[in-house]
Amino acid sequence: MIYLDNAATTYPKPEIVYEAVLNHMRGFGANPGRSGHKLAIEAGRVIFKGRELVCKLFNIDNPMQVVFTSNATESLNLGIKGVLKPGDHVITTSMEHNSVLRPIKALESIGVENTIVECYSDGSISVKEIEAAIKRNTKLIVMTHASNVTGTLMPIGEIGQIAKNNNILFLVDAAQTAGVYDIDVNKLNIDILALPGHKGLLGPQGTGILYIREGIDVMHFKEGGTGSKSEELTQPEMMPDRYESGTPNTPGIAGLAKGIEFILSEGVHKIRRHEEELTKYFLDELSHIKEVKVYGVKDASKQAAVVSLNIGEEDSSEIAYILDKAYDIAVRPGLHCAPVAHKTIGSFEQGTVRFSIGYFNTKEDIDKVVTAIKDICQQL
Amino acid sequence: MIYLDNAATTYPKPEIVYEAVLNHMRGFGANPGRSGHKLAIEAGRVIFKGRELVCKLFNIDNPMQVVFTSNATESLNLGIKGVLKPGDHVITTSMEHNSVLRPIKALESIGVENTIVECYSDGSISVKEIEAAIKRNTKLIVMTHASNVTGTLMPIGEIGQIAKNNNILFLVDAAQTAGVYDIDVNKLNIDILALPGHKGLLGPQGTGILYIREGIDVMHFKEGGTGSKSEELTQPEMMPDRYESGTPNTPGIAGLAKGIEFILSEGVHKIRRHEEELTKYFLDELSHIKEVKVYGVKDASKQAAVVSLNIGEEDSSEIAYILDKAYDIAVRPGLHCAPVAHKTIGSFEQGTVRFSIGYFNTKEDIDKVVTAIKDICQQL
Numbered sequence: 076m077i078y079l080d081n082a083a084t085t086y087p088k089p090e091i092v093y094e095a096v097l098n099h100m101r102g103f104g105a106n107p108g109r110s111g112h113k114l115a116i117e118a119g120r121v122i123f124k125g126r127e128l129v130c131k132l133f134n135i136d137n138p139m140q141v142v143f144t145s146n147a148t149e150s151l152n153l154g155i156k157g158v159l160k161p162g163d164h165v166i167t168t169s170m171e172h173n174s175v176l177r178p179i180k181a182l183e184s185i186g187v188e189n190t191i192v193e194c195y196s197d198g199s200i201s202v203k204e205i206e207a208a209i210k211r212n213t214k215l216i217v218m219t220h221a222s223n224v225t226g227t228l229m230p231i232g233e234i235g236q237i238a239k240n241n242n243i244l245f246l247v248d249a250a251q252t253a254g255v256y257d258i259d260v261n262k263l264n265i266d267i268l269a270l271p272g273h274k275g276l277l278g279p280q281g282t283g284i285l286y287i288r289e290g291i292d293v294m295h296f297k298e299g300g301t302g303s304k305s306e307e308l309t310q311p312e313m314m315p316d317r318y319e320s321g322t323p324n325t326p327g328i329a330g331l332a333k334g335i336e337f338i339l340s341e342g343v344h345k346i347r348r349h350e351e352e353l354t355k356y357f358l359d360e361l362s363h364i365k366e367v368k369v370y371g372v373k374d375a376s377k378q379a380a381v382v383s384l385n386i387g388e389e390d391s392s393e394i395a396y397i398l399d400k401a402y403d404i405a406v407r408p409g410l411h412c413a414p415v416a417h418k419t420i421g422s423f424e425q426g427t428v429r430f431s432i433g434y435f436n437t438k439e440d441i442d443k444v445v446t447a448i449k450d451i452c453q454q455l
Numbered sequence: 456m457i458y459l460d461n462a463a464t465t466y467p468k469p470e471i472v473y474e475a476v477l478n479h480m481r482g483f484g485a486n487p488g489r490s491g492h493k494l495a496i497e498a499g500r501v502i503f504k505g506r507e508l509v510c511k512l513f514n515i516d517n518p519m520q521v522v523f524t525s526n527a528t529e530s531l532n533l534g535i536k537g538v539l540k541p542g543d544h545v546i547t548t549s550m551e552h553n554s555v556l557r558p559i560k561a562l563e564s565i566g567v568e569n570t571i572v573e574c575y576s577d578g579s580i581s582v583k584e585i586e587a588a589i590k591r592n593t594k595l596i597v598m599t600h601a602s603n604v605t606g607t608l609m610p611i612g613e614i615g616q617i618a619k620n621n622n623i624l625f626l627v628d629a630a631q632t633a634g635v636y637d638i639d640v641n642k643l644n645i646d647i648l649a650l651p652g653h654k655g656l657l658g659p660q661g662t663g664i665l666y667i668r669e670g671i672d673v674m675h676f677k678e679g680g681t682g683s684k685s686e687e688l689t690q691p692e693m694m695p696d697r698y699e700s701g702t703p704n705t706p707g708i709a710g711l712a713k714g715i716e717f718i719l720s721e722g723v724h725k726i727r728r729h730e731e732e733l734t735k736y737f738l739d740e741l742s743h744i745k746e747v748k749v750y751g752v753k754d755a756s757k758q759a760a761v762v763s764l765n766i767g768e769e770d771s772s773e774i775a776y777i778l779d780k781a782y783d784i785a786v787r788p789g790l791h792c793a794p795v796a797h798k799t800i801g802s803f804e805q806g807t808v809r810f811s812i813g814y815f816n817t818k819e820d821i822d823k824v825v826t827a828i829k830d831i832c833q834q835l
Contacts, residue, residue: 078494083486084702086494096706097477100659105785106463109792111775112785115460145525145661148679148701173685174701177678180688273702279480281525281661281704296676298557299528300792305553306803308560308794321528321554322464322653324661324704326476395491405485405492412489412680414688423686 077404077440082223082251082381082411082431084273084280089337092330096279099329106322108302118325125332126315132335132343133268134259135286142315143328144283147250148174150269153285153318154246155179155217157293158267161186163214168200168229169193169419170222173412175248179217188212194419197372198227206237217246220256224416224427225371226354226381228252235264244291250274251379254338255347255434266291275346277338277434278331281324287314297321346434350380353432353441357382360445366452370420370427383420383427386452391426394451398428402447406430457784457820462603462631462761462791462811464653464660469717472710476659479709487705488682498705505712506695512715512723513648514639515666522695523708524663527630528554530649533665533698534626535559535597537673538647541566543594546585548609549574549799550602553792555628559597568592574799577752578607586617597626600636604796604807605751606734606761608632615644624671630654631759634718635727635814646671657718657814658711661704667694677701726814730760733812733821737762740825746832750800750807763800763807766832771806774831778808782827786810 078086099121105114107122126138135141144150155178159165165179169191179189190208194200205216216238221228231247238245246267249258254275260268265286272282287293295310299320304311311317338346355375361367361384370383386394395408409426410417417423430444458466479501485494487502506518515521524530535558539545545559549571559569570588574580585596596618601608611627618625626647629638634655640648645666652662667673675690679700684691691697718726735755741747741764750763766774775788789806790797797803810824 076494078485080485080490080492080495083489083495084484086484088480088484093477093480096480097473100468100473100476100710104464104466104468104660105458105460106660109463110460110785110787111772112460112779112787113783114456114458114466114785115463115787145529145704146701149525149677152677152679152700172680173688174679176688177690177700181678181690271702279704279706280484280486280702281707283701297529297532298561299532299554300552302792305790305792306794308553308556310557310561320532320557321526321663322651322660324525324659324707326659327661327704327707392491399492405490405494407490407492407495410685412682412685414686 077443079430079432079436079444080405080407081433082274082429083407085275085277085433087435088277088334091333091337092277092279095333096326096330099326107325121329121332122323122325125328128332128335128339129284131339133286134261137289139314140287140289142285142287142318143323144285145281145324146283147248147269147271150283150285151175151248152178153293153296154267154269156182156296158215158244159187162212164188164190164210164212165215165217166190166192166205166208166213168218170198170227170416171219171413172223172248172250175217175219176415191415196420198222198225198416198420199372200229202230202233202237205234209241209243213243215244215246217248219248219251221251221379222416223251223381224411224413224429225383225420226251226378227371228377228379232263239264251381255343255350255379257343260286272327272331276331277334279327282327282331285318349434350432351375353436353438354378354380354382356438357430357441364449364452367448370422380432382430385422385425385427386455388425389455391428394428397451398447404444404447457823459810459812459816459824460785460787461813462654462809463787465655465657465813467815468657468714471713471717472657472659475713476706476710479706486702501709501712502703502705505708508712508715508719509664511719513666514641517669519694520667520669522665522667522698523703524665525661525704526663527628527649527651530663530665531555531628532558533673533676534647534649536562536676538595538624539567542592544568544570544590544592545595545597546570546572546588546593548572548580548598550578550604550607550796551599551793552603552628552630555597555599556795571795576800578602578605578796578800579752580609582610582613582617585614589621589623593623595624595626597628599628599631601631601759602796603631603761604791604793604809605763605800606631606758607751608757608759612643619644631761635723635730635759637723640666652707652711656711657714659707662707662711665698729814730812731755733816733818734758734760734762736818737810737821740821744829744832747828750802760812762810765802765805765807766835768805769835771808774808777831778827784824784827
């Protein structure tokens with residue numbers, strides 16, 4: 076099996092991730108931050124260590140500003156709905172995932188306005204258009220770091236600066252880039268960062284992260300037991316407890332911590348270079364197949380390791396089905412939960428066949444995929 | 456180590472649970488319900504199998520009414536906030552966990568009224584008082600099946616009938632009983648059932664369940680990618696997708712499914728009998744130690760396997776600390792995220808030392824614990 080669905084979830088994970096999950100469950104399966112016995116304390120330590128590693132990777136000053144969630148969708152819902160109130164205005168882009176656009180559309184019903192800035196057909200955006208969309212009541216700019224459909228990298232540094240200059244909060248969805256690209260929340264003026272644990276960070280599914288810059292008031296949407304201020308019937312305001320009601324996914328976080336350790340030990344630059352090289356090679360090879368239409372910027376230095384394509388007018392699901400059944404190649408067809416992005420790039424009806432490369436893919440994988448695509452083109 | 460903190464999280468889990476988590480991560484680590492390739496389909500199958508097993512254990516008719524959440528707190532927040540609107544009234548009890556009381560208190564700000572029916576000092580409740588609290592605008596009764604502080608079992612059958620007769624929704628928090636007691640959602644007239652995956656159901660942390668009876672409209676609080684109706688910018692109404700945005704904790708659910716399989720194969724009655732016997736034995740032994748004050752009904756047939764006690768006026772945390780350090784016995788002191796329950800039983804300042812028994816505890820464990828408690832009493 077050649078796995079090229081890393082934009083959905085990375086697979087495989089480093090061996091130490093599996094081991095950490097298992098060791099945690101077997102050895103310290105207690106409830107962190109609740110009881111005071113050895114197992115519970117060890118569980119709490121694992122989670123705090125996880126927060127510290129997240130800080131190291133994203134240059135976050137204070138581990139208590141790192142919230143563990145169940146996935147990036149929860150992080151995005153918290154970040155978006157937690158700061159926007161009736162009368163506010165939010166700016167986003169047409170390349171966003173439904174985990175950004177659906178919450179924003181839902182907020183229309185309580186009187187939160189939005190502007191979805193249209194991107195170019197290669198998925199890129201005009202910084203000027205973002206700036207032009209700013210209104211008196213703009214509270215938040217929320218956008219992806221890289222499109223999950225075309226991989227197109229967004230100029231989050233420039234837009235972060237614009238947000239800062241205009242006193243607007245800046246929320247970045249780094250679902251496609253965390254663990255692979257340099258993301259420094261201070262340099263990039265990121266106020267809120269939403270991350271999945273199970274993609275580039277190489278952790279298990281069921282983990283997500285929300286970073287909230289100190290001093291920003293984000294409304295929580297769950298109350299419950301936090302193991303802190305148990306005597307009070309109101310949710311504690313303290314970080315990160317305010318957002319972490321109930322028993323956390325401790326084994327998942329133990330695994331995620333090891334995923335981040337792996338990244339820190341390999342180095343983000345090495346991971347990125349590998350993915351970029353394979354992406355460049357894949358794009359080069361595809362450019363020689365006339366039946367193939369590739370979407371996006373088609374420049375490995377300007378996109379994450381995601382390549383979306385179609386073969387003639389063929390249904391994307393049909394091509395993905397053939398790749399799976401006849402060639403044992405796993406990809407994802409369709410709309411990738413990003414319908415407006417597909418409208419932007421002109422593939423809304425057909426969808427695209429998305430190949431998403433991970434750190435454990437090899438040049439041989441790409442060769443086999445290219446051969447398979449050529450085969451399919453000949454047979455159609 | 457003698458682990459008696461099973462009310463926080465059960466430990467250890469059956470070996471097949473660990474194996475399922477590991478095998479899932481290693482073998483099928485893909486994203487369920489998103490792509491169509493073999494790994495993704497297998498991941499989707501694991502989750503559906505999990506829903507079916509939940510149905511089997513709780514006599515639920517339709518697997519699509521089983522929602523996977525990240526923990527019981529999320530399930531309770533969804534169930535409580537999802538049905539209560541301004542002007543509604545909700546009834547609950549003074550023995551509830553903060554995961555019930557904090558959401559209910561938070562709803563006061565949007566005009567949802569509540570009545571917290573006071574329980575007796577042994578944690579039991581008067582069914583008549585629940586009935587008397589019903590008002591014209593009562594929309595929901597929410598209560599625990601067994602107190603997490605005293606183990607006291609609540610008459611949910613009778614109260615479910617009252618709810619039904621009065622056309623009021625009935626939400627049960629089965630955090631302390633699922634997997635150990637017979638819970639038939641139809642017989643008990645349960646409309647919404649909130650469950651942790653990592654307690655009596657023997658699954659990993661990071662898993663929870665929400666059952667919603669068909670036809671009940673529960674508002675979701677997260678929107679995002681669901682892998683379904685991706686072309687639409689509004690959250691799909693279909694079950695269970697409406698509540699399951701983003702990538703689920705697939706390895707966790709795979710483990711939880713095995714936990715439930717284990718329970719079904721052992722039989723709930725056998726599990727319950729074992730826990731009841733140990734609880735009875737423990738209560739009997741404790742009754743001979745004059746320094747020990749036990750809270751609750753002190754009748755193993757009327758309480759879950761949770762025993763809360765204090766030794767004289769000693770601080771509960773101090774006793775738990777000694778048990779851990781000197782005797783390697785893990786318990787949980789303090790307020791157990793249930794301050795009103797401690798007010799009800801008269802231990803609000805002191806807290807209690809909670810011993811919570813699981814299926815893997817033995818009579819020898821209890822003997823050692825009793826010896827330790829006697830020791831401590833002598834030394835104090």
